[in-house]
Amino acid sequence: MAQKNILQYVLLGLLKNESLSGYDIKKAFEKDIGEFWQANHSQIYPQLKKLNERALIDKKIVIAGEKLEKKVYFITHKGLQSLNEWLISPTPELSINKNxxxxxxxxxxxxxxxxxxxxxxxxxxxxxxxxxxxxxxxxxxxxxxxxxxxxxxxxxxxxxxxxxxxxxxxxxxxxxx
Amino acid sequence: MAQKNILQYVLLGLLKNESLSGYDIKKAFEKDIGEFWQANHSQIYPQLKKLNERALIDKKIVIAGEKLEKKVYFITHKGLQSLNEWLISPTPELSINKNxxxxxxxxxxxxxxxxxxxxxxxxxxxxxxxxxxxxxxxxxxxxxxxxxxxxxxxxxxxxxxxxxxxxxxxxxxxxxx
DNA sequence: CGGAACATGTAAAGTGTTACATGATTCA
DNA sequence: TGAATCATGTAACACTTTACATGTTCCG
Incomplete structure (x- = not known):
């Protein structure tokens, strides 16, 4: 199903309690989240960029090792609001089930x-x-x-x-x- | 998931036992099939056309009423073969579950x-x-x-x-x- | 020092939904 | 005769996957 960009809420939800890099989020999809939502890194990185541009998340650059620049994202007040609006909204659609x-x-x-x-x-x-x-x-x-x-x-x-x-x-x- | 065109097999499967129009198939998706696969008529009609071009299905024009031309499709020998190959192939992927x-x-x-x-x-x-x-x-x-x-x-x-x-x-x- | 994992991106192709478009038939 | 349903298609947009692309760090 072509959703109304649910991915953005997954990212916000994951960032609700901790700062994460795109790579961390990719890992989350391979484990717990993957049970009921899937996304590849080729979707995650651009979406994080968009959320950043819309000021729903912010980032800080962390240097790992010698020079590797990690982008660690965290949620903003605006992002938290957006997440909560989604959380309290009805969920009238049954799950997409392709088997x-x-x-x-x-x-x-x-x-x-x-x-x-x-x-x-x-x-x-x-x-x-x-x-x-x-x-x-x-x-x-x-x-x-x-x-x-x-x-x-x-x-x-x-x-x-x-x-x-x-x-x-x-x-x-x-x-x- | 971007499948390896599973829709084509659904269409072949539906045509295995009876001739159907695109509209009939659309109806089938709204009922039984819809439980584990979804498709809109905007996917169905072009896919039927492609299957027809590949000679996996054939069609006959049926006039309904005065002049309404219904395209009634039926499976060919080649189509039946293709369907059976799919049916006996392994299904190693668990269902896509977006909830x-x-x-x-x-x-x-x-x-x-x-x-x-x-x-x-x-x-x-x-x-x-x-x-x-x-x-x-x-x-x-x-x-x-x-x-x-x-x-x-x-x-x-x-x-x-x-x-x-x-x-x-x-x-x-x-x-x- | 080499391979696995970390880390981040873009491009192309395929899949899926919604909207646009048109016309015929049936039944009340 | 008008509304619901039958019937078929295309276009635009959105979402998803696979492939392309590059470089770093960690650990044995």
Whole structure:
């Protein structure tokens, strides 16, 4: 879906509590955020520039090592306002869900098609791996109750992802056996 | 994600069992297919044209009423081959999941933020409505066992969507109360 | 000292949405 | 006869990915 530039709010949200470089943000997309939003560095860097120009974020140059100039961004008052407006706005759209596996499944009409178990098995393997990774992340991030309370939303979405994967695997197994 | 033109396979898949016009296909996206893939008519018509040029589908002109020319497409042998190659190919990518609600949730750090129950309630309502629609569709399409066996993949994905919504609602309720 | 990771950008091509455009048919 | 739906298309814009491009730092 071509959104109303949701990426900008992701960047603002990530900068809400800490200063980050474009590279740090790119890393965030590869981990937690990647669970429900994706973006490459080729989108991130230009968007940070735009947000900077619109004064929603500001930056300071940090020298790493001998001469490497890191641009470390932080949110401005204006940016914080913009973020909050988005946060309190309704979210009437259901998630965008494009699922190539379900698409293929849809086109298998025969209950006894020999490809069905192969397809299911592949997905079971994929989702088991994913579940393991998610659980590992939860254990590292939220082993103690305190982190959970200070990053409640993060805990919630990770918890959701884990339950989703568990249910998905159960469903796949149910139709596989 | 910029896919490797998955849309073409959706069109081929839909044309596998019956001849359809671009408009028919557009309608299919608004119903069943829309659950796991989306496309507008502005993508569909040009893609049908391309598939026709590549001889993966063919068309016949049908006059509706007095002079309305409908283009009714059907799959060719070549198209069927292409579809089958796609169907048996691995599906190593997990689904694309962009979820604005989870994104917002992620940025709510305080467990007692007053916005949390409002956000959850909105989602509960949305997903309950969706669940109702899905169940209605299942009841209409698969009330009898026969349809289920002749359109097994379709039944599977609808069943999955229903279970997914039920679990989602349970999860939302669990954190709402 | 070499490879992996850090760090930042732009360009080109592909995908997707919204808007523009037009006309026919059906049904009340 | 007018409104909703059927029916087909293009244009402009927005978003996303992949490729191109370059240089630094860290660590073994």
């Amino acid at each position: 190539e596996f379900h698409l293929k499944l849809y086109f298998v009409s025969d209950k006894d098609d020999s490809i069905l178990p192969i397809m299911l098995q592949e997905q079971i393997h994929l989702h088991k791996t994913k579940l393991m990774n998610l659980k590992e992340r939860r254990d590292i991030l939220f082993e103690n109750q305190k982190n959970r309370e200070n990053n409640y939303g993060h805990y919630l979405v990770l918890d959701y992802a884990i339950q989703r994967e568990e249910h998905h695997i159960a469903w796949l197994n149910h139709h596989y056996h | 604005e609600f989870h994104l917002k949730l992620y940025f709510v750090s305080d467990k007692d933020d007053s916005i949390l129950p409002i956000m959850l309630q909105e989602q509960i309502h949305l997903h309950k409505t969706k669940l109702m629609n899905l169940k209605e569709r299942r009841d209409i399409l698969f009330e009898n066992q026969k349809n289920r066996e002749n359109n097994y993949g379709h039944y599977l994905v609808l069943d999955y969507a229903i279970q997914r919504e039920e679990h989602h609602i349970a999860w939302l309720n669990h954190h709402y109360h």
